[in-house]
Amino acid sequence: MRVLLRGVDILGENRADVLLEKGCIVRIAPSLSISADKVYDLDGAVLLPSLCDIHTHSRQPGSDESETLESFSKAAVHGGVTMACTMPNTNPVVDNPAIVSYLIREAKRIGLIDIYPVASITMGQEGKILTEMAQLKQSGAVAVSEDGKSVESARLMRYAFEYAKTVGLLVMVHCEDPSLSEGGVMNEGDVSLRLGLRGIPEISETIGILRDLEIATYVGARVHICHISLGRSVKIISRYKRFYPHLITCETAPHYLIFTEEDVEGYPTNFKMNPPLRREQDRKTLLRAIKSGKIDCIATDHAPHPDWEKELEFELSPFGVVGLETWLSAVVHYFVNSGQLTWRDVKRLCCDRPREILGLSPIDLTEGNIADLVVIDPKREWRVEAKSLFSRGKNSPFLGKVLKGKVLLTIKSGKVVFEDV
Numbered sequence: 001m002r003v004l005l006r007g008v009d010i011l012g013e014n015r016a017d018v019l020l021e022k023g024c025i026v027r028i029a030p031s032l033s034i035s036a037d038k039v040y041d042l043d044g045a046v047l048l049p050s051l052c053d054i055h056t057h058s059r060q061p062g063s064d065e066s067e068t069l070e071s072f073s074k075a076a077v078h079g080g081v082t083m084a085c086t087m088p089n090t091n092p093v094v095d096n097p098a099i100v101s102y103l104i105r106e107a108k109r110i111g112l113i114d115i116y117p118v119a120s121i122t123m124g125q126e127g128k129i130l131t132e133m134a135q136l137k138q139s140g141a142v143a144v145s146e147d148g149k150s151v152e153s154a155r156l157m158r159y160a161f162e163y164a165k166t167v168g169l170l171v172m173v174h175c176e177d178p179s180l181s182e183g184g185v186m187n188e189g190d191v192s193l194r195l196g197l198r199g200i201p202e203i204s205e206t207i208g209i210l211r212d213l214e215i216a217t218y219v220g221a222r223v224h225i226c227h228i229s230l231g232r233s234v235k236i237i238s239r240y241k242r243f244y245p246h247l248i249t250c251e252t253a254p255h256y257l258i259f260t261e262e263d264v265e266g267y268p269t270n271f272k273m274n275p276p277l278r279r280e281q282d283r284k285t286l287l288r289a290i291k292s293g294k295i296d297c298i299a300t301d302h303a304p305h306p307d308w309e310k311e312l313e314f315e316l317s318p319f320g321v322v323g324l325e326t327w328l329s330a331v332v333h334y335f336v337n338s339g340q341l342t343w344r345d346v347k348r349l350c351c352d353r354p355r356e357i358l359g360l361s362p363i364d365l366t367e368g369n370i371a372d373l374v375v376i377d378p379k380r381e382w383r384v385e386a387k388s389l390f391s392r393g394k395n396s397p398f399l400g401k402v403l404k405g406k407v408l409l410t411i412k413s414g415k416v417v418f419e420d421v
């Protein structure tokens with residue numbers, strides 16, 4: 001199968017024709033007059049490597065109400081994603097090799113994306129007994145995490161870092177001190193007071209980060225800090241990174257770069273996530289930090305919920321929003337089209353660094369490399385609506401918004417897995 005992409009702007013820089021064959025990029029030239037099984041006229045749409053999302057919730061194994069691996073895979077490729085790390089807070093919890101293998105195998109069977117499972121730190125995420133990390137790694141887990149919450153016992157966390165270090169597994173930490181955040185539903189501050197909602201203070205996140213950075217660096221283990229939402233967190237992490245640059249990485253999510261606590265006005269449950277949306281100054285600091293590289297990458301924290309759960313009142317509805325399908329579009333709409341980020345920044349934040357964190361090398365858009373690609377038209381507009389999303393979860397903060405930037409093609413190993421040309 002030969003696929004010819006005509007007139008793509010490689011990384012938004014050079015217009016070229018790109019020929020794909022046997023899963024690879026075989027020719028790149030200003031103009032190719034070659035026959036192919038499939039030819040796409042792309043007229044200046046931008047070519048990037050497909051995205052790697054290191055923080056998602058597939059909800060599988062579990063009930064099919066929120067998501068199935070099929071709908072999850074379709075949502076991913078709709079967003080230009082062909083690799084996703086899935087978090088273990090499922091039902092049952094991903095705490096044994098059988099579930100890890102199941103996820104990898106099922107994703108392969110569906111054939112749209114690769115799943116890189118993250119297993120739990122403790123059995124059943126109960127915070128009592130460590131999982132068998134050596135076996136989990138052997139079965140294909142790329143990291144361990146207690147995401148959704150933190151491991152309460154610092155002593156157990158120390159053992160977790162020691163074990164993970166011994167077997168060479170990454171620990172992805174959800175940093176939250178539950179004694180400070182308990183009962184909170186949004187950022188603590190003037191807005192929460194005005195709305196009469198219980199707040200989650202900044203120190204819940206920063207104390208969590210400080211504890212886990214202290215333990216990880218004491219042990220000498222690799223740590224990845226999930227979904228940071230605060231300017232203060234950037235400062236703390238940067239301080240530790242100066243001394244332990246090879247041990248520490250971190251991520252933020254698109255919603256923290258785009259929205260703030262002010263968006264919680266009116267109690268929209270699609271703006272309820274944990275950690276919560278913070279203040280405008282935090283949003284600005286996070287944006288500067290992704291630009292400068294202080295924050296390594298962007299991940300979606302895609303967290304589908306069925307409508308009936310998100311239709312509950314704000315206090316009762318669960319935390320989390322979907323993000324796979326709007327990730328690249330939103331980054332392009334808000335930051336690339338406005339000149340705040342370059343296409344090279346997007347490649348670094350959404351493709352290269354996430355792969356490096358998993359121990360994989362970046363994909364370069366040159367001849368001979370694997371054809372894991374996305375083509376996005378930065379000028380095409382689309383309205384985000386429940387019916388336009390493939391995920392079973394329609395809980396997107398972008399619902400009703402028009403985004404300028406639409407994925408036209410997602411290609412995995414030379415095969416077109418999503419198409420909207």
Ligand SMILES: [Zn+2]
Binds near residue numbers: 055057147148301
């Ligand atoms: Zn998460």
